[in-house]
Amino acid sequence: MDRLTSMSVFARVADLGSFTAAAKELRMSPTMIGKHIRFLEDRLGSQLINRSTRRQGLTELGRSYLDHCKHLLVEAEAGDALVEEALSAPRGKLRVATSVAFGSYSLAPALVRFRKRYPEVSVDLVLSDKIADLLEEGLDAAIRVGTLTDSSMMSRSLSPYTGVVCAAPSYLAERGTPTHPRDLVHHECLRYPGWPDARRWSFFGPEGEVHVDVESRLTINNAFGIRYAALAGAGIVLMRGELLADDIAAGRLQALLPNYTTQARARQILWPKNRKMTPKLRALIDFIVETYG
Incomplete structure (x- = not known):
């Protein structure tokens, strides 16, 4: 007889209190129930159940x-579920949220590769610079910058968000080129108002950490808007390098402060803690970590 099946039968007899009740639930004959119990007892060399005409009670052993x-049965169930999940092809629809700029220039092209890898999965990409409520808005996952404070979410860390400081040659010709972060207090700095501590720009350089409280007469709540303003010569910008790479390469923007790096911000993919880890969601998380980890 199969030992795991006999253990399962034994557990149901113990919980229900009789061979008859267990036989009814498991759709076995009472005789077969008895054979499973005797199989275990013979194997162990000791009695597990004190039998009477009314109710079966457990021995101390x-x-x-x-x-x-019960512990082994739970572990066996978990193992079966793991294999079932691994063998199931990801399929169905996913709703994913992230910021407008990152979603447009980076995540959207990456999701084309994801769709080719998993053709039975469709993706609804929601772009907004407002922090989405995953549960309320029916989202499966989101990619965010910043420290996770919501205990109802699970997360996987991605590579940190790091920015580059740059400005248009026309602005630098008019206002001069800063050589130290503290020079920024004398310049127009374009800010995104949604960032925590948006006025404080932090750098690491030869003398260690440097913090500068910048001034701006123009704040824009969209990264593309900030980029276009910088291209027009409105001021100095601190943004993620990927968004500005083509402009810097083409000379439309000039990178500044080469001896300093900007403060990195944590970035992660997160999903609701109470949501079942489906094959499609697992595939997405693994793909995002592979791409941006």
């Missing part, structure tokens, strides 16, 4: 053995 049986 039976009570201890029951705890181990």
Whole structure:
């Protein structure tokens, strides 16, 4: 007989209190129930159940053995579920949220590769610079910059968000080129108002950490708007390098402060803690970590 099946039968007899009740639930004959119990007892060389005409009670050894049986059965169920998930092809629809700029220039092209890898998965990409409520808005996952404070979410860390400081040659010709972060207090600095501590720009350089409170007469709540303003010569910008790379390469913007790096911000993909980890969501998380980890 299969030992795991016999353990399962034993656990149900113990919980229900009789062979008859267990036989009814498991759709076995009472005789077959008895054979499973005797198989275990013969194997162990000890009685597990005190039998009577009314109710079967566990022996002291039976009570201890029951705890181990239940633990093993739970582990076996978890193992079966793991294999079932691994063998299931990701399929269905995913709703994913992230910021407008990152979603447009980076995530959208990456999701084309994801769709080719998993053709049975469709993606609804929601772009907004407002922090989305995943549960309320029916989102499966989101990619965010900043420290996770919501205990109802699970997350995987991605590479940190790091920015580059640059400005248009026309602005630098008019206002001069800063050589130290503290020079920024004498310049127009374009800010995104949604960032925590948006006025404080932090750098690391030869003398260690440097913090500068910048001034701006123009704040824009969209990264593309800030980029176009910088191209027009409105001021100095601090933004993620990927968004500005083509402009810097073409000479439309000039990178500044080469001896300093900007402060990195944590970035992660997150999803609701109470949501079942489906094959499609697992595939997305693994792909995002592979791409941006």
